[in-house]
Amino acid sequence: MSNLCIAQSGGPTAAINASLAGVMREFIKDDDYDKIYGLKYGITGIFTHEYVELDELFKTDEEIDKLSLTPSMFLGSCRYKLPDITSEATIDIAGKPYTTKQVYELIFDFFIEHDIKSFFYIGGNDSMDTVLKLSKYATKNDLDIRICGIPKTIDNDLPRIDHTPGFGSAAKYIAASLLEISHDTSIYRVPSVTIVEIMGRDAGWLAAASALARNGYSSVPDRIYLPEVPFSVDDFIADVETVLKEKRNVVMAVSEGIRDNAGNYISEGESKHDKFGHVMLSGAGKFLENQVKERLGIKCRSVEVNILQRVAGHLTSKTDILESEKLGATSYYAAKEGQTGVMSVIRRVNPVTSSLDDEYLVEYSTERIEYIANGVRKVPREWINEAGNDVTPEMISYLKPLIQGEVSLSFKDGLPDYQGILKNC
Amino acid sequence: MSNLCIAQSGGPTAAINASLAGVMREFIKDDDYDKIYGLKYGITGIFTHEYVELDELFKTDEEIDKLSLTPSMFLGSCRYKLPDITSEATIDIAGKPYTTKQVYELIFDFFIEHDIKSFFYIGGNDSMDTVLKLSKYATKNDLDIRICGIPKTIDNDLPRIDHTPGFGSAAKYIAASLLEISHDTSIYRVPSVTIVEIMGRDAGWLAAASALARNGYSSVPDRIYLPEVPFSVDDFIADVETVLKEKRNVVMAVSEGIRDNAGNYISEGESKHDKFGHVMLSGAGKFLENQVKERLGIKCRSVEVNILQRVAGHLTSKTDILESEKLGATSYYAAKEGQTGVMSVIRRVNPVTSSLDDEYLVEYSTERIEYIANGVRKVPREWINEAGNDVTPEMISYLKPLIQGEVSLSFKDGLPDYQGILKNC
Numbered sequence: 125m126s127n128l129c130i131a132q133s134g135g136p137t138a139a140i141n142a143s144l145a146g147v148m149r150e151f152i153k154d155d156d157y158d159k160i161y162g163l164k165y166g167i168t169g170i171f172t173h174e175y176v177e178l179d180e181l182f183k184t185d186e187e188i189d190k191l192s193l194t195p196s197m198f199l200g201s202c203r204y205k206l207p208d209i210t211s212e213a214t215i216d217i218a219g220k221p222y223t224t225k226q227v228y229e230l231i232f233d234f235f236i237e238h239d240i241k242s243f244f245y246i247g248g249n250d251s252m253d254t255v256l257k258l259s260k261y262a263t264k265n266d267l268d269i270r271i272c273g274i275p276k277t278i279d280n281d282l283p284r285i286d287h288t289p290g291f292g293s294a295a296k297y298i299a300a301s302l303l304e305i306s307h308d309t310s311i312y313r314v315p316s317v318t319i320v321e322i323m324g325r326d327a328g329w330l331a332a333a334s335a336l337a338r339n340g341y342s343s344v345p346d347r348i349y350l351p352e353v354p355f356s357v358d359d360f361i362a363d364v365e366t367v368l369k370e371k372r373n374v375v376m377a378v379s380e381g382i383r384d385n386a387g388n389y390i391s392e393g394e395s396k397h398d399k400f401g402h403v404m405l406s407g408a409g410k411f412l413e414n415q416v417k418e419r420l421g422i423k424c425r426s427v428e429v430n431i432l433q434r435v436a437g438h439l440t441s442k443t444d445i446l447e448s449e450k451l452g453a454t455s456y457y458a459a460k461e462g463q464t465g466v467m468s469v470i471r472r473v474n475p476v477t478s479s480l481d482d483e484y485l486v487e488y489s490t491e492r493i494e495y496i497a498n499g500v501r502k503v504p505r506e507w508i509n510e511a512g513n514d515v516t517p518e519m520i521s522y523l524k525p526l527i528q529g530e531v532s533l534s535f536k537d538g539l540p541d542y543q544g545i546l547k548n549c
Numbered sequence: 550m551s552n553l554c555i556a557q558s559g560g561p562t563a564a565i566n567a568s569l570a571g572v573m574r575e576f577i578k579d580d581d582y583d584k585i586y587g588l589k590y591g592i593t594g595i596f597t598h599e600y601v602e603l604d605e606l607f608k609t610d611e612e613i614d615k616l617s618l619t620p621s622m623f624l625g626s627c628r629y630k631l632p633d634i635t636s637e638a639t640i641d642i643a644g645k646p647y648t649t650k651q652v653y654e655l656i657f658d659f660f661i662e663h664d665i666k667s668f669f670y671i672g673g674n675d676s677m678d679t680v681l682k683l684s685k686y687a688t689k690n691d692l693d694i695r696i697c698g699i700p701k702t703i704d705n706d707l708p709r710i711d712h713t714p715g716f717g718s719a720a721k722y723i724a725a726s727l728l729e730i731s732h733d734t735s736i737y738r739v740p741s742v743t744i745v746e747i748m749g750r751d752a753g754w755l756a757a758a759s760a761l762a763r764n765g766y767s768s769v770p771d772r773i774y775l776p777e778v779p780f781s782v783d784d785f786i787a788d789v790e791t792v793l794k795e796k797r798n799v800v801m802a803v804s805e806g807i808r809d810n811a812g813n814y815i816s817e818g819e820s821k822h823d824k825f826g827h828v829m830l831s832g833a834g835k836f837l838e839n840q841v842k843e844r845l846g847i848k849c850r851s852v853e854v855n856i857l858q859r860v861a862g863h864l865t866s867k868t869d870i871l872e873s874e875k876l877g878a879t880s881y882y883a884a885k886e887g888q889t890g891v892m893s894v895i896r897r898v899n900p901v902t903s904s905l906d907d908e909y910l911v912e913y914s915t916e917r918i919e920y921i922a923n924g925v926r927k928v929p930r931e932w933i934n935e936a937g938n939d940v941t942p943e944m945i946s947y948l949k950p951l952i953q954g955e956v957s958l959s960f961k962d963g964l965p966d967y968q969g970i971l972k973n974c
Contacts, residue, residue: 165736165738168738195729195732196735197736200737200738201736201737202737300964301857303965304620304621304860304862304965305856305857305860306970307619307621307860307862307967308561308859310621310625310970311561311590311622311625311626312627313590313625340969341970341972427855427856428853428855430726430854431730431733432729432730434733435729435730435733436729437732438725438863438864439864524963527964528963537761537764538724538761538866538949538953538954539721539724539728539761542728542732544765544767545735545766545767547766
């Protein structure tokens with residue numbers, strides 16, 4: 125029997141271990157392979173001979189359940205882009221120079237030596253570039269080693285997929301945060317403005333998810349600004365003034381990536397210095413906080429939804445976790461059937477409409493990696509309102525199913541009982 | 550039959566409605582009073598005639614359960630300090646000038662007019678000042694209206710009480726956040742420093758709670774800095790270097806209130822300006838992030854645990870919620886017995902030791918308000934290690950019981966199903 129290999133790459137999410145768990149469950153059930161190796165720190169684990177035998181670490185359903193609900197990457201990660209096979213660059217690995225060809229040989233020597241039939245890479249746009257390059261190399265060199273991607277990114281910006289694993293949990297965390305912020309900000313008589321900055325440098329999906337916080341008693345966030353529409357500080361201030369006429373405590377959601385007409389991040393023009401004269405960068409939220417204070421003379425605070433939006437394992441979407449597992453399983457069977465250079469995808473059966481009663485049904489398949497690697501899917505302009513300061517009902521219909529359901533997380537001593545962090549072996 | 554009156558004051562917590570719910574449960578069970586009025590926006594609701602009949606709004610156990618698990622103040626809040634009865638100041642209320650005496654009369658006229666037997670004020674140090682002043686006034690003027698405080702503050706800085714309602718939930722949220730941050734920061738090979746800034750201007754209890762994140766696989770936070778010990782940037786940088794020798798990804802927890810030897814907030818010396826030349830304030834975390842980058846040339850990020858640390862109803866401590874209800878009930882019966890000018894307190898039966906096996910038992914009673922109003926309880930120096938960069942085992946023993954247990958929160962459409970925000974009636 126042959127073996128499998130898997131690795132995780134890029135930035136963390138709360139669901140990336142669920143995809144690893146999804147592959148593990150099929151590996152155990154299927155009994156068609158002998159071992160499953162997990163590379164540490166993504167593909168770079170091959171360069172440093174760092175890997176684990178996952179089949180030895182996870183044997184029972186309980187162990188895999190715990191892995192599935194643990195945020196971030198159990199195997200560690202990397203931000204490493206393989207050089208193009210035609211590149212003449214020299215690559216330094218552990219102090220030794222390698223040609224591009226040697227780097228690819230190093231990787232495939234590892235696969236051959238360990239009798240790897242399929243390699244799975246869980247990641248986003250950049251990681252899919254690795255899947256593309258490795259699968260091309262294998263095909264070109266007549267190596268029957270299947271290279272399959274499994275999607276992952278809180279940014280939800282991969283092409284050819286309805287939504288990405290990790291996004292639903294991030295969206296749920298962001299919406300819950302905005303709801304709780306609305307409870308926090310509504311208690312005083314004094315008028316106030318709260319600006320909530322949400323992740324997303326290029327695509328506004330995460331900021332859009334804040335709209336899900338709105339309910340029968342709260343209109344928070346009162347406006348939403350995405351990077352897909354050029355941002356005007358003057359218009360923003362005018363919007364604040366408009367909302368202040370209707371209510372006392374205003375909450376505005378902004379994407380960290382909002383840019384002006386010329387494409388510059390809106391806080392870029394600032395020249396802040398610490399006491400040693402060093403330039404300090406601040407975010408869009410802080411910048412707008414100062415603008416509101418200065419121009420309107422009103423109590424204003426900015427809140428950065430911090431890195432928990434990507435790793436809040438304590439508040440994940442059950443839909444997201446289950447779909448992430450299923451995408452792992454889909455890649456597992458695609459590779460087994462002989463597919464290579466593909467990524468597993470999830471597609472919505474019914475089109476998204478402005479009705480909130482759309483039935484949410486999905487199907488799983490695979491897509492050629494060429495269409496996905498290095499691509500970016502932004503929020504379509506038609507899902508942003510005309511004024512560019514809110515999302516449309518279609519966006520709400522699209523987002524709503526993704527945050528449904530809660531997982532049953534175990535607690536120990538008052539805190540989530542996660543699978544531990546993999547230390548250096 | 551006579552009536553009751555209650556209000557909430559100060560900053561929000563995730564457990565302040567639990568204390569309101571605690572009073573409501575006894576009110577319904579006891580059937581000794583006719584009505585219970587809730588003042589909106591704290592004591593200032595009397596000035597503006599804004600109040601609700603809580604007995605009409607909450608009748609069933611289910612309704613009160615939902616209220617109990619809703620963060621922030623259902624009744625709204627204020628940051629209003631009553632003038633001293635001897636003050637000669639003139640107070641403006643709704644555009645009309647009032648003498649101090651008239652303000653007190655306004656309040657007690659309301660109580661008399663509504664046949665109020667007892668008034669409960671849920672709040673922190675400043676709110677207990679209101680309890681002190683009103684109870685003194687009632688006693689001096691032979692008015693049999695009992696004025697009782699119910700404690701509340703995430704800061705845990707009230708004197709004469711083992712710990713304050715709201716603190717345990719904030720501590721649990723902070724510890725869970727640090728645990729998840731440890732998963733987030735540990736995935737790359739590249740060395741990194743993460744500085745986590747936690748609330749607490751004067752007392753370091755909340756920052757200390759980050760220590761609870763440590764478990765069998767994670768040492769995060771690697772060091773903890775509280776405002777009770779003068780902070781040295783040089784020592785901090787040296788600590789970062791020390792930890793970097795042991796591990797690749799360092800996480801330091803700092804209280805927002807850390808100050809230098811002269812008592813100045815450590816980011817105070819900065820002079821940052823936006824593009825219009827306006828001074829921008831940043832926090833301790835951002836300041837230290839820049840120091841680390843500059844001095845050590847290492848990847849560094851600061852994370853501000855945002856306002857969710859005080860209102861994260863989605864991750865509260867069951868111990869905290871139940872104790873907060875019980876403190877409401879304790880004040881209810883204290884007032885009924887004729888006590889006035891008191892606050893309900895919780896005390897630990899067994900002393901805190903360095904053993905983690907201490908049995909956690911508490912008892913409830915009341916304490917004279919004179920000992921509590923305007924007081925601040927800081928972290929005792931002996932619960933901070935000698936070097937001033939961590940907490941002791943006694944602190945862990947003290948904190949651990951407070952975050953135990955999870956509540957069963959209902960979800961609706963993927964988000965917590967909270968009691969709505971009280972709009973203007």
